[in-house]
């Protein structure tokens with residue numbers, strides 16, 4: 150059986166954070182300091198919003214509750230990202246307004262997802278080459294919000310073809326990454342979100358690899374404790390997958406790689 154490998158898009162292959170920052174600077178000036186949401190977080194917010202609307206629960210009390218809820222979220226995020234106290238930076242409500250303005254600009258940019266830069270030049274081409282050589286089955290899995298222009302799936306396919314991967318299987322999925330990875334019977338899943346990697350560990354026997362460029366030893370150690378492998382970059386991750394594929398028929402060597410990477 151060929152190995153089946155899932156790759157997340159943003160933060161793994163596509164440089165969403167820089168595009169977000171560019172729009173932020175254009176709209177709010179160079180001093181703004183909103184950290185880029187992961188696209189899946191925004192997509193979930195959006196879907197939850199439309200579900201609420203569909204259920205007709207858009208009464209005043211509901212919106213007040215929602216506003217209060219997102220304030221708490223924003224406050225948490227502020228403290229997490231730059232340690233700013235509320236007195237110094239913009240209020241949570243203002244931050245939410247700014248974040249919404251940026252996302253609004255993203256949604257109204259036709260083909261936004263096609264215009265992203267790659268995180269590492271040549272990484273997608275290398276996955277393609279390895280897919281052919283090792284007869285992998287590769288899935289690109291993403292939960293990006295829709296924008297003007299083509300569907301997210303087609304934009305993502307165009308981007309991958311442009312980067313050197315012909316005939317990419319792109320799955321645009323909401324909900325748990327773990328359930329998806331299990332249903333797809335993946336062997337490995339590569340993601341930059343610790344939450345997605347946790348979902349994968351919790352709900353499937355798939356081995357996750359967390360791409361964590363800035364991770365300190367503590368983060369790597371706690372990922373390892375949970376059985377989540379980690380790599381500092383996509384190219385290091387591809388080296389690991391190359392090795393794991395080469396020794397897959399030799400359990401002792403495979404176990405040694407698993408121990409090095411952090412899989413249980």
Ligand SMILES: [Mg+2]
Pocket residue numbers: 157158159160161187340341342
């Ligand atoms: Mg991601």
